[in-house]
Amino acid sequence: MNVQRGVELVVGLFVLAGIAALMVMALQWSNFGASRVSGYEVTARFDNVGGLTVQSPVKLAGLTIGRVDSIEIHPETFQAEVRMVIDDKYDNLPTDSFANIYTAGLLGAQYVEISPGGAIESLEDGDRITMTQSAIILESVVSKFLFDKAKE
Amino acid sequence: MKAVVDAIARLGRLFLDGVQHAGSMALFAVELAWVLIPTWTRPRDILQQVYAAGVLSLVIILVAGGFVGLVLGLQGYNILSNFNASESLGVMVALSLVRELGPVVAALLFAGRAGSAITAEIALMKTTEQLAALEMMAVDPLRRVIGPRFWGAMISVPLLAALFSLVGIVGGYLIGVVVLGVDQASYWGQIREQMEAWDDVGGGAIKSLAFGAVIALISVYEGYRAEPTASGMARATTQTVVLSSLAVLGLDFVMTAFMFGA
Amino acid sequence: MSERRDTAAMIELDGVRFARGEQVIFDNVDMRFPRGQVTAVLGPSGTGKTTLLRLIGGQVRPAHGRVLVDGIEVSRVRRKALYALRRRMGVLFQNGALFTDLTVGENVAFPLRAHSRLDEALIERIVLFKLEAVGLRSAREKYPAELSGGMARRAALARAMALDPEIMLYDEPFAGQDPVSMGVLLRLIRRLNDALGLTSIVVTHDVSEALSIADQVIVIAGGRVIGRGTPEEVRAQREHEPALAQFLDGAAEGPLNAAEDEAPLAADLGLGGDR
Numbered sequence: 001m002n003v004q005r006g007v008e009l010v011v012g013l014f015v016l017a018g019i020a021a022l023m024v025m026a027l028q029w030s031n032f033g034a035s036r037v038s039g040y041e042v043t044a045r046f047d048n049v050g051g052l053t054v055q056s057p058v059k060l061a062g063l064t065i066g067r068v069d070s071i072e073i074h075p076e077t078f079q080a081e082v083r084m085v086i087d088d089k090y091d092n093l094p095t096d097s098f099a100n101i102y103t104a105g106l107l108g109a110q111y112v113e114i115s116p117g118g119a120i121e122s123l124e125d126g127d128r129i130t131m132t133q134s135a136i137i138l139e140s141v142v143s144k145f146l147f148d149k150a151k152e
Numbered sequence: 153m154k155a156v157v158d159a160i161a162r163l164g165r166l167f168l169d170g171v172q173h174a175g176s177m178a179l180f181a182v183e184l185a186w187v188l189i190p191t192w193t194r195p196r197d198i199l200q201q202v203y204a205a206g207v208l209s210l211v212i213i214l215v216a217g218g219f220v221g222l223v224l225g226l227q228g229y230n231i232l233s234n235f236n237a238s239e240s241l242g243v244m245v246a247l248s249l250v251r252e253l254g255p256v257v258a259a260l261l262f263a264g265r266a267g268s269a270i271t272a273e274i275a276l277m278k279t280t281e282q283l284a285a286l287e288m289m290a291v292d293p294l295r296r297v298i299g300p301r302f303w304g305a306m307i308s309v310p311l312l313a314a315l316f317s318l319v320g321i322v323g324g325y326l327i328g329v330v331v332l333g334v335d336q337a338s339y340w341g342q343i344r345e346q347m348e349a350w351d352d353v354g355g356g357a358i359k360s361l362a363f364g365a366v367i368a369l370i371s372v373y374e375g376y377r378a379e380p381t382a383s384g385m386a387r388a389t390t391q392t393v394v395l396s397s398l399a400v401l402g403l404d405f406v407m408t409a410f411m412f413g414a
Numbered sequence: 415m416s417e418r419r420d421t422a423a424m425i426e427l428d429g430v431r432f433a434r435g436e437q438v439i440f441d442n443v444d445m446r447f448p449r450g451q452v453t454a455v456l457g458p459s460g461t462g463k464t465t466l467l468r469l470i471g472g473q474v475r476p477a478h479g480r481v482l483v484d485g486i487e488v489s490r491v492r493r494k495a496l497y498a499l500r501r502r503m504g505v506l507f508q509n510g511a512l513f514t515d516l517t518v519g520e521n522v523a524f525p526l527r528a529h530s531r532l533d534e535a536l537i538e539r540i541v542l543f544k545l546e547a548v549g550l551r552s553a554r555e556k557y558p559a560e561l562s563g564g565m566a567r568r569a570a571l572a573r574a575m576a577l578d579p580e581i582m583l584y585d586e587p588f589a590g591q592d593p594v595s596m597g598v599l600l601r602l603i604r605r606l607n608d609a610l611g612l613t614s615i616v617v618t619h620d621v622s623e624a625l626s627i628a629d630q631v632i633v634i635a636g637g638r639v640i641g642r643g644t645p646e647e648v649r650a651q652r653e654h655e656p657a658l659a660q661f662l663d664g665a666a667e668g669p670l671n672a673a674e675d676e677a678p679l680a681a682d683l684g685l686g687g688d689r
Contacts, residue, residue, distance in 0.1 A: 004196075007203045014207045018311025021318040025250060026353040029321070029343050057345055064345070104240070109346050281511035288471050288505040289525045289577075290497040 031055060031067075039066055039087045040125035044099040045079040050110050050135025052101055057111045058084045065090045068112065084112060086123075094119040095127065101135035110135055180373050184294060184302065191299030201304025205266040209312060212265055213258055217249075217316035220257060221323020224248055228324070229332050238328075242339035243346045245324030246317075250347065250356045251412065254317030256404050259363035262309055263396035267371040270301050271392040274375025275385040283376075298376060302368045309364030310357055317356065355411045362403060367396045423482075424449040424581060424613040425470055430479035432465060439465050441637040442479070447630070452607050452614040454628035456621060458661060458670055461634050463617040464508070467583045470615070471503060472496045483581070501529060503581045504574030508589060510566040512558040518545070518569045519554035525576045544572040548602060564595025571602065582606065584616040588623050600627050621662055625649075633658055635670055 046052075049071060058066035066086035074081040086093070096117030103110050114129075123129070191198065224245045232238045274297065277283050283293040321343070328334040347353065371392050378388035425447040432440040439462035447453045457463050468474045469481050472488040481488045483499055491499065512521050522541045526532060532540070545551045548568040558566055567587065574582065584603065588596050604627045607614045618624050625631065625645040633641035633648060641648045641658045652659040660668030 008199060010207050011199050011203045014202070014210065015307075015311060018314050021311075021314040022353065022357055025246075025314065025318060025321075025347070026349040029246065029340070030347040030349040030353055031345055055348065104237075104342075109243075276514075280509060280514070281507040282513055284468075284473065285505065285507055285511035285513075287473055288500055288503065289528065290500040291525075291528050292497075 039085045040091065040123075041069065041083055041085055042123050042125075042127050042129055043081055043083050044112070044129040044132050045074055045077060045081050046099075046101060046132050046134045047079055048134040048137065049080045049082060050101055050137055051103075052082065052110045052112065052135060056109065058086060058114060059111055060090065060093075060114045060116070065114070082112065091122060093123045095121045095123055096131065097123065097129055098131045098133070099129045100133045103136065103138075176377070177369070177373050180376070181369055184298060184369070184372070187292065187295040187299045188302065191295055191303060194296075194300070197296070197300035198303045198307075201300045202307050203304075205262075205270065205301070205304040206308030206311060209262055209265045209308065210315070212261055213312045213316050214319050216257065216261055217254070217319035218323045220253055220316075221245060221249065221320030221325075222327045224253075224320065225324035225327035225332070229328055229334065238332075238334050239338035240342055241324065241328045241334050242321075243342040245328070246321050246343040246347055247352060249317040249320040249324075250352050252356075252404070252408070254320065255313045255356050255360035255363055256400060258313035258316040259309055259360060259367060259400045260397055262305070262312060262364075263367050263371075263400065264393050266305060266308070267367045267392050267396050268389040270305060270368075270371040271375040271378070271389045272385060274298065274301065274372060275378035275380075275388045278376065278378060279380040279382075279385060298372045302372050305368035305371060306361075306364045309367060310360040313360035313363075314357065351411075358411070359404065359407050362407060363400050366399045366403060370396045370399060422448050424484055425615070426480075426482040427466075427469070428480040428482065430469065430476040430481060432462070432469065432474065432476045434465075438637050440469075440476070440634075443634070443637070443639060445632055445639065445642075447613060447615055449613050450607075450611055451629035452604065452616060452627055453630040453632060454624035455615060455617045455632045455634065456619065456624055456661070457634040459619055462637070463619075463634070464585055466634075467505065467585055467615070467617055470583060471500060471505065501577055502579055503583060504577070504579035506567065506571050506574050506582070506584045506587055508586045509563075510558070510570035512566060512570050512573070514558050516557075517554065518550065518556050518558065518561070518572075521558070521569060522573045522576050525573065529577060540576070541572075544575055545569075547575070547606070548572045549598070562595075564591055564598065567591070567595070567599065568602070571599075575606065578610070580612060582612050582614045584614065584618075586618055587616060588618055588620045596623065603627060621664070633661060635661060 052068060052071065054068055054070060056068045057064040058068065066084050068082055069085045070083045072081050072083075073079070082099075093114065094117040096119040098115040098117060100113045100115065101110055102113045117131075225241065228241050228244045228248075229238055232241055232244065274283075277297060283297065286293040286296060325339060329336045329339050374388040374392045374395070378384050423446040425445075427440075427443055427445040430440050430443045431438070445455075445466075455463055455466060465474065469476060470483060470488065472481075472491070475489045480490075484502075486495070486499060488496065488499065512518070513524065516524065519541050522544050523537050526537050526540060530537075541554070542551060545554055548571050550565060550568055550572060553561060553565060553569065558569070561569060582603075587599055587603065591599065600623060603614060603616060606612060616624060616628065625648075628645060631642065631645050631648045632639055635657050640655050640661075641651045643651070648658070649662070652662055657669040659665075660670050
């Protein structure tokens with residue numbers, strides 16, 4: 001009976017450890033916690049979003065302040081309309097802020113970087129950031145570089 | 153000319169044998185499916201098998217996971233630092249492990265360590281007429297012997313895969329951050345930013361669940377249908393490892409194509 | 415081929431045909447095993463003696479014909495009824511087939527635990543009683559690997575008897591036994607049968623042992639019955655049946671060897687009739 005009890009205990013620990021490992025990875029080490037920030041929505045239109053995806057971070061001065069919520073084609077301008085959710089803590093972003101799509105490192109994931117402007121009014125829920133700069137497409141940079149190199 | 157015809161005939165034979173094997177395994181799976189729920193009326197049998205298959209595989213899984221993490225960290229660092237992107241080491245290690253290496257390598261190791269043992273045990277029980285004895289005692293061996301072993305394997309594989317990935321990520325951390333000096337905050341930060349709870353961790357878990365089911369099925373099938381001789385048993389255990397490995401890798405490709413897109 | 419029904423028969427095979435692939439193991443065989451008696455089924459190795467037990471236990475089904483156990487047709491019956499029927503049978507397998515990861519005591523308790531709701535104390539007592547009956551009470555805590563071949567077989571016998579069966583099937587109980595344990599087993603089979611009013615079938619190729627304890631003897635070879643009756647009757651039939659004579663004498667040359675090579679030739683040599 002004692003042996004059986006030991007087996008039960010070890011199996012219990014094993015199952016717990018396995019589930020805990022899954023939970024740690026899914027809830028602690030992933031963007032799970034961050035993906036449901038409550039906040040206000042702003043949109044921005046880009047000519048090209050590159051590798052930006054839903055859930056990509058929105059950063060201010062390198063810190064994540066929000067997430068990309070959806071990316072859709074705007075039916076009239078044919079631009080990509082990116083809807084972002086920004087944490088309520090950062091409710092004083094000037095209306096003339098600038099939205100850039102940057103890449104973390106040379107090959108890293110892409111994210112939206114907000115560069116604050118100087119206006120007095122702040123962005124509100126549903127506002128649109130008008131000044132944007134599209135993603136840098138690596139291929140065009142490389143081909144430009146090679147083209148320049150070839151000219152030398 | 154004759155040699156060519158013979159070779160083609162042999163190929164055809166091989167193919168037909170394979171189809172037959174797959175067919176009888178599918179029939180067996182249906183038969184087994186009927187007893188899988190009733191098997192839970194004796195949870196202690198299943199627990200015993202989780203111990204035999206899962207707990208006893210822990211050491212090899214943890215050690216292997218650690219080493220794979222160390223290697224990933226080392227190789228990843230060498231490559232990423234060429235692009236000045238060594239901050240992405242964490243996410244590279246984590247995604248490789250969680251999406252692919254964790255489920256696949258854990259499954260392969262499991263097939264070799266525990267799947268073959270399950271096959272050998274069942275085949276031995278068959279050879280020594282223990283299964284027939286159960287039948288004649290009016291106890292269904294599918295329910296009493298096969299079912300618990302199936303569950304034991306099926307439950308163990310996803311847990312082992314999760315632990316494998318976790319240990320691997322820590323291994324990558326050790327080599328990357330502690331030894332090679334990657335920034336600690338960006339190691340974890342990049343993981344946290346880019347690893348998706350559902351798509352990556354959940355996807356990996358679903359994969360390993362499927363691998364567990366496949367290995368469990370192959371292991372018990374090969375044991376149950378083994379020829380009751382010494383060489384038959386040897387063939388069955390080899391078959392389990394070979395078929396499980398191929399099935400895991402093939403299934404991995406299919407599932408990856410579906411889940412992570414083509 | 416007599417069609418008469420004998421109500422005294424516990425187990426009956428009626429025109430049974432069984433083949434494994436191309437190989438015909440039983441070809442239109444009739445057998446009757448009388449209630450309360452020990453019937454020995456004799457035959458050279460590979461004549462399907464074990465298959466006979468599997469037919470009776472419902473583990474395999476005949477291609478033609480019927481297998482009746484206490485009036486129930488084993489090959490037709492549904493799974494639940496089959497399991498109910500098996501509970502009334504005890505089988506001693508060739509090598510005991512003890513569960514290697516359980517002790518002897520747990521092996522004997524296994525069918526009790528599987529099929530009864532008796533409390534542990536009572537199961538313990540039944541186990542002790544059964545082990546006592548086969549003289550193995552002291553081996554209760556041992557594992558099968560620690561037992562000698564003869565002890566393992568007796569332990570398996572205790573397990574087979576655990577549910578107080580009405581029918582006992584013995585698959586080659588004497589194979590590989592030393593003379594002493596053989597004697598013990600012979601006496602056990604006889605005593606258990608008489609004391610508990612069982613119907614026993616002993617499948618074996620040990621002629622003298624079988625003839626010494628059996629009430630009835632059936633000799634099979636080449637898929638057919640070549641001799642049947644009491645031991646004396648079977649001995650008397652040898653003159654009419656060269657194959658029977660060869661088998662009983664253990665002669666190296668004879669129609670049985672031919673039967674292995676080529677079935678039609680064996681038939682030509684007079685193996686066709688079964689009496």
